[in-house]
Amino acid sequence: MSDRTEPRPSATVCLTFDFDAISLWIGPFAARSPSMISRGEFGAVGCERILRLLDRRQIPATFFVTGHTAETYPDLTRAIVAAGHEIGHHGYLHENPLSLETPEREREVLLRGLAALESVAGVRPLGYRSPSWDNSPWTVDLLIEQGFRYESSLMGDDFTPYWCRTGDQIQEDGSYRFGPLVDLVEMPVSWILDDFPHFEYLRVRATGANMPGLSAPSKVEEIWRDEFTFMRRDVPGGVFTLTMHPQVIGRGHRLLMLERLVDWMQAQDGVAFSTLGAAAHAFRAAHPMRQ
Numbered sequence: 183m184s185d186r187t188e189p190r191p192s193a194t195v196c197l198t199f200d201f202d203a204i205s206l207w208i209g210p211f212a213a214r215s216p217s218m219i220s221r222g223e224f225g226a227v228g229c230e231r232i233l234r235l236l237d238r239r240q241i242p243a244t245f246f247v248t249g250h251t252a253e254t255y256p257d258l259t260r261a262i263v264a265a266g267h268e269i270g271h272h273g274y275l276h277e278n279p280l281s282l283e284t285p286e287r288e289r290e291v292l293l294r295g296l297a298a299l300e301s302v303a304g305v306r307p308l309g310y311r312s313p314s315w316d317n318s319p320w321t322v323d324l325l326i327e328q329g330f331r332y333e334s335s336l337m338g339d340d341f342t343p344y345w346c347r348t349g350d351q352i353q354e355d356g357s358y359r360f361g362p363l364v365d366l367v368e369m370p371v372s373w374i375l376d377d378f379p380h381f382e383y384l385r386v387r388a389t390g391a392n393m394p395g396l397s398a399p400s401k402v403e404e405i406w407r408d409e410f411t412f413m414r415r416d417v418p419g420g421v422f423t424l425t426m427h428p429q430v431i432g433r434g435h436r437l438l439m440l441e442r443l444v445d446w447m448q449a450q451d452g453v454a455f456s457t458l459g460a461a462a463h464a465f466r467a468a469h470p471m472r473q
């Protein structure tokens with residue numbers, strides 16, 4: 183993260199890559215078929231392509247890496263760090279936090295992921311993205327307990343980071359009760375700005391998951407460009423966070439789309455590419471928390 187004082191860009195773009203690889207398939211999808219597992223294996227191929235693209239464009243990015251992926255692909259994980267990109271926490275075996283059921287079990291998984299990233303790549307991540315974007319009621323408390331500075335799994339805004347809360351109360355016969363703000367920045371996400379539902383063809387018997395995917399990149403390009411154009415017009419200083427997966431965006435025709443999109447953004451005035459951690463840091467500096 184840079185502490186240099188530079189003029190604030192009128193738009194910040196954060197390219198984020200969830201490097202789930204095989205963990206996604208053998209974890210939540212319970213795959214044991216070598217064919218299914220090989221779909222995750224392709225993530226390593228995609229990741230190398232993405233690293234080359236980022237290097238050519240001189241763009242810093244954030245990779246949320248599961249502990250299992252770090253241990254399965256240690257050289258690639260270290261290459262991400264060596265290239266100057268940020269690594270974030272993404273569970274160990276892509277565990278959906280809600281499915282872990284207790285804070286104790288969720289803490290164990292957090293620690294297991296931290297240990298893997300530390301031993302493989304020597305990093306202690308400041309950011310967390312929950313697998314499947316499904317925080318439990320105690321995720322935020324656990325992240326603060328473990329010293330995280332931001333998380334990126336919620337959708338309460340689109341281009342404006344905000345402070346997380348704990349202790350929200352759900353009332354079915356009255357208003358929703360918002361809990362107090364806490365010292366954790368949310369870098370919001372959206373399924374619209376995620377490559378997975380647009381592109382990934384998925385039928386998993388074990389979970390009943392069924393997604394058509396296989397969208398033409400031109401359709402996704404239109405959605406992502408218009409989201410960005412709207413942000414530039416209506417949300418000055420906004421943060422545009424794209425969530426992608428090496429095993430999804432790493433296919434040739436999709437990577438060509440990403441290259442076009444990045445070139446189009448880079449050609450515009452006032453657009454800066456940043457890691458998600460640096461963007462969260464900038465938000466902290468500009469928006470002191472008020473309870």
Ligand SMILES: [Zn+2]
Binds near residue numbers: 200202206272276313
């Ligand atoms: Zn994931």
